Amino acid sequence: MFQRLLSLFKPEKYHTKITQFIQFGLVGFSGLVLDTCTVYLLRHIIGLTASTLLAYFIAATSNWLINRLWTFRGAGKKKKYINQWLTFLITNIFGFCLNRGTVLILFYFSPTCVAHPIIALVIGAAAGMFANFNLSRKLVYR
Numbered sequence: 001m002f003q004r005l006l007s008l009f010k011p012e013k014y015h016t017k018i019t020q021f022i023q024f025g026l027v028g029f030s031g032l033v034l035d036t037c038t039v040y041l042l043r044h045i046i047g048l049t050a051s052t053l054l055a056y057f058i059a060a061t062s063n064w065l066i067n068r069l070w071t072f073r074g075a076g077k078k079k080k081y082i083n084q085w086l087t088f089l090i091t092n093i094f095g096f097c098l099n100r101g102t103v104l105i106l107f108y109f110s111p112t113c114v115a116h117p118i119i120a121l122v123i124g125a126a127a128g129m130f131a132n133f134n135l136s137r138k139l140v141y142r
Helices: 002-008 011-046 048-071 081-091 093-109 111-115 117-140
Strands: none
Touching: 011 048, 011 117, 048 081, 048 093, 048 117, 081 093, 081 117, 093 111, 093 117, 111 117
């Protein structure tokens, strides 16, 4: 019985997905750094909400390119760059809503997050990460 249960779990079966998830997370972290820098640079010029929305678009574009070149290297190469980028942005709308919805809710309810946007940005990034990974893996880089 125990051997049968062990045979169901094959780590090698999940190795690629786990590796991709870790790489996706590292790319996401670089996007979070870019996102945060953009918000802090622009929040006093165009406002907190506008800078947050623009920063997401900039970071998402950077993440798409790095994921294309590293995380999902070789996958989805048949798509033209612009088509894959647009597919990435469209499929990640759900993750965007989780991410920026969380950020905006925190801005609304937490003066601490308004004073220190990085808190909301980190929580928002975590909220959208799992959805973005699965959608990207299944629809963008296949």
